Amino acid sequence: MRDAAVRVGDRTLWSGVDVRIERGEFVAVLGPNGVGKSTLLKVLLGRLRPEPGSEIEVLGARPGRAGDRIGYLPQRRGFDPSLRIRGTDLVRLGLDGDRWGTPLPALLPLPGNRRRARAAADRVAEVIETVGASGYAHRSIGACSGGEQQRLLIAQALVRRPDLLLLDEPLDSLDLPNQSAVAALVGRICHEHDVAVVMVAHDVNPILHHLDRVVYLAEGGAVSGRPHDVITGPTLSRLYRTPVEVLRTSGGRLVVVGGPEAPALHADRHPPHRARPRTEPDVPEGARPVRHFVRGARRARG
Numbered sequence: 430m431r432d433a434a435v436r437v438g439d440r441t442l443w444s445g446v447d448v449r450i451e452r453g454e455f456v457a458v459l460g461p462n463g464v465g466k467s468t469l470l471k472v473l474l475g476r477l478r479p480e481p482g483s484e485i486e487v488l489g490a491r492p493g494r495a496g497d498r499i500g501y502l503p504q505r506r507g508f509d510p511s512l513r514i515r516g517t518d519l520v521r522l523g524l525d526g527d528r529w530g531t532p533l534p535a536l537l538p539l540p541g542n543r544r545r546a547r548a549a550a551d552r553v554a555e556v557i558e559t560v561g562a563s564g565y566a567h568r569s570i571g572a573c574s575g576g577e578q579q580r581l582l583i584a585q586a587l588v589r590r591p592d593l594l595l596l597d598e599p600l601d602s603l604d605l606p607n608q609s610a611v612a613a614l615v616g617r618i619c620h621e622h623d624v625a626v627v628m629v630a631h632d633v634n635p636i637l638h639h640l641d642r643v644v645y646l647a648e649g650g651a652v653s654g655r656p657h658d659v660i661t662g663p664t665l666s667r668l669y670r671t672p673v674e675v676l677r678t679s680g681g682r683l684v685v686v687g688g689p690e691a692p693a694l695h696a697d698r699h700p701p702h703r704a705r706p707r708t709e710p711d712v713p714e715g716a717r718p719v720r721h722f723v724r725g726a727r728r729a730r731g
């Protein structure tokens with residue numbers, strides 16, 4: 430993306446986004462609620478047109494042209510516990526879920542059909558193994574835990590061997606051990622399988638050690654680079670035009686203190702604001718995830 434900008438309605442969400450993501454790189458998109466992180470993924474998918482003058486190329490073509498070469502995990506609300514679809518079926522939908530029904534010729538016991546069906550089943554089993562979900566993929570998805578569901582959804586996004594994986598808050602609503610485990614899984618997929626990953630996140634800490642680059646979005650602007658160059662008080666203060674302090678705990682976690690309000694009331698997908706966890710920095714390390722923009726330095730001092 431070069432000098433990319435996007436508007437929704439009469440509001441410029443972000444502009445001046447410059448970022449180049451190489452094969453096998455893990456990039457996080459960060460920023461306060463409603464700043465346009467999910468929108469950035471939609472622009473990469475070609476579902477939303479950027480502002481004129483934005484230069485955006487995805488896997489060597491205009492956004493929207495890469496098809497199966499992109500795996501996308503949208504932000505989600507969870508599955509109904511009574512949903513009677515198995516984990517394996519959910520992953521299989523990633524292969525052929527866009528083709529409704531079973532074409533008649535595929536039902537005929539022809540050697541080509543049997544070969545294709547076996548290859549599909551093998552690929553589904555392989556990707557389930559990759560995400561470490563073999564132990565529970567036969568269960569109904571509604572009966573799986575949040576972390577198990579997330580692994581199966583990542584498997585679904587991976588099943589067509591994409592070159593680029595777009596993940597919208599895959600760690601949200603997971604407990605800390607599951608956040609770390611899913612973050613490590615995504616890091617491994619990215620670096621070992623050479624897949625570029627763009628992950629929208631609220632808390633950089635679970636993914637910090639796996640990241641190559643971050644993109645911080647602000648109303649009207651953006652900054653990108655290596656995490657330790659970007660997540661600094663001076664850089665974020667400049668971006669948000671308000672004093673921002675970055676504290677580092679003895680365990681290496683980052684706490685961003687201060688920062689802007691969410692650009693606008695943004696209740697299209699999220700529950701009311703107080704339902705979203707906001708952790709105070711004085712909570713013991715490991716007790717709850719630390720979110721960006723903990724408001725007020727006084728709270729940081731406990």
Ligand SMILES: Nc1ncnc2c1ncn2[C@@H]1O[C@H](COP(=O)(O)OP(=O)(O)OP(=O)(O)O)[C@@H](O)[C@H]1O
Pocket residue numbers: 437438442460461462463464465466467468469693694695696697699
């Ligand atoms: N189709 C649309 N029409 C009008 N406004 C929209 C549309 N889609 C998104 N928006 C608005 O654009 C803003 C950015 O939304 P987006 O979902 O990208 O934010 P986000 O940074 O991912 O937020 P969060 O962290 O809360 O998930 C929000 O204010 C949202 O309400």
